Amino acid sequence: MRLDIAEHDALIVVDMQNDFMPGGALPVPGADTIVPTLNRYIERFEERALPIFFTRDWHPKTHLSFRQNGGVWPEHCIEGSEGAAFCEGLHIPSDNRFIISKGVSEEFDAYSGFQGTPLAALLNERGTRRLLVCGVATDYCVRHTLLGAENLGFRTLLLEDAVKGVDLHPGDCDAALREMMRKGAILCRYEDIFDR
Numbered sequence: 110m111r112l113d114i115a116e117h118d119a120l121i122v123v124d125m126q127n128d129f130m131p132g133g134a135l136p137v138p139g140a141d142t143i144v145p146t147l148n149r150y151i152e153r154f155e156e157r158a159l160p161i162f163f164t165r166d167w168h169p170k171t172h173l174s175f176r177q178n179g180g181v182w183p184e185h186c187i188e189g190s191e192g193a194a195f196c197e198g199l200h201i202p203s204d205n206r207f208i209i210s211k212g213v214s215e216e217f218d219a220y221s222g223f224q225g226t227p228l229a230a231l232l233n234e235r236g237t238r239r240l241l242v243c244g245v246a247t248d249y250c251v252r253h254t255l256l257g258a259e260n261l262g263f264r265t266l267l268l269e270d271a272v273k274g275v276d277l278h279p280g281d282c283d284a285a286l287r288e289m290m291r292k293g294a295i296l297c298r299y300e301d302i303f304d305r
């Protein structure tokens with residue numbers, strides 16, 4: 110496959126936060142291992158002055174998704190906490206990047222970076238038409254963010270060397286990848302887009 114990035118492309122880095130790293134509150138196995146690859150994508154976008162959006166889970170302590178509040182997840186990504194901070198080594202450029210907080214009010218959860226956020230408006234404002242999606246977790250927030258993008262009419266590339274999933278039920282990640290492809294996503298790797 111031969112692809113390139115150009116005007117109208119944006120990079121979406123999903124939920125690369127301490128609590129989703131090994132040792133965090135809601136760890137995604139191997140999530141830390143994709144940081145170098147994510148940084149290479151981020152640097153290519155930075156070089157070409159293309160926008161990069163970092164989503165983050167950003168919950169109040171009273172969030173409905175937490176077990177103690179009747180939800181299914183352990184407490185994670187409490188707004189302002191170390192667990193909610195972006196993970197060690199992730200390159201966050203100083204320009205042309207946007208941080209999108211989601212799940213910020215106690216009565217709503219958001220697996221998709223589009224839910225209850227200005228993400229779509231910011232992309233439309235810039236004339237973005239295609240999104241390159243990476244981060245964690247393949248079978249939760251990456252999946253929902255990418256499907257949200259397809260529903261809104263963006264074209265999507267899923268960067269398969271820069272995602273990690275949970276696979277709570279074995280096969281969840283494969284099923285998520287197949288679902289994303291059915292909805293229009295193209296799966297690709299760094300070498301499909303950039304020279305080594």
Ligand code: VGL
Nearest residue numbers: 124166182245246249250
């Ligand atoms: C996520 C579970 C709960 C994710 C967020 O980012 O994939 N998963 N909140």
Ligand code: ZN
Nearest residue numbers: 166174186212
């Ligand atoms: Zn959450």
